[in-house]
Amino acid sequence: MRLRRGRTKNADGGALTDAELIAWSAQDPEIFSAIIDRHARRVHRRLARRLGVPAADELVAETFLAAFRLRHRFDITQADARPWLDGLATELANQFRAAGRN
Template sequence: MTVETAELDDAELIRRSADDPGQFAGLFDRYARQIHLYVARRLGTQAADDIVAETFLVAFRRRHTYDHEFPLARPWLYGIAGTLVARHKRQEERLLRALSRTGVDPLPEPMADTVVRRVTASGRGRELAGALAALSLRDREVLLLVAWEDLSYEEVARALNIPLGTVRSRLHRARKKARAVLELEEE
């Protein structure tokens, strides 16, 4: 990435890519690693390679529809990746259920972020994986974007193209269900 490209916000890179498609590579340089880690946690590293490539291909093809009012394209890219992840829902559920049964994370990366590592350190990783597997895809998507990717509620709403209130209600429901599963495992 050139110094000039590094100084541009995402919206400007997307705008410039209309005349110079190579400018779009700046977005890939900024976000591919983050999106890869997020998808790998959900579907495994092999699927993540494909999903990341497809995410940026879809974004490139749809760049003319990007709302340039938003200087950061990160939520938009997570939204595209989330749609692609939904297509791989069954693989994700199998991965979480396998972790729940065996306690062995089949990924070279940790299953989750700092919060999950703390839970794992206290011997609760298997239960947490089971709790995640028990959530609906829509609730799990919101919870993971907030917990793993540290997106704000507004960014999640933008990424998933849902109202802010829906983000809040899905997150509340996901946390409540996860807590209930974890409390049952304690008994």
């Protein structure tokens, strides 16, 4: 499978899974932006329900920064990154609260 920059589809025209995108991002880090495009809005909504919009605005960026830095730990046998991203967001939300920032 060849992936051209900015594409999120495989050679057959099907959408790449999150796992495929994360794996490809090891060779081309810019590809990780497709993960952000797919999931940022949902992660933001989840954080906003827990902590409010201002905190969510900050923590969604931190969530994807952590995901990018830890992408080598993602289990690529799991096609969907949502549970992994939710776990990262939850951990950051808990740290945010523990620090008294909310």
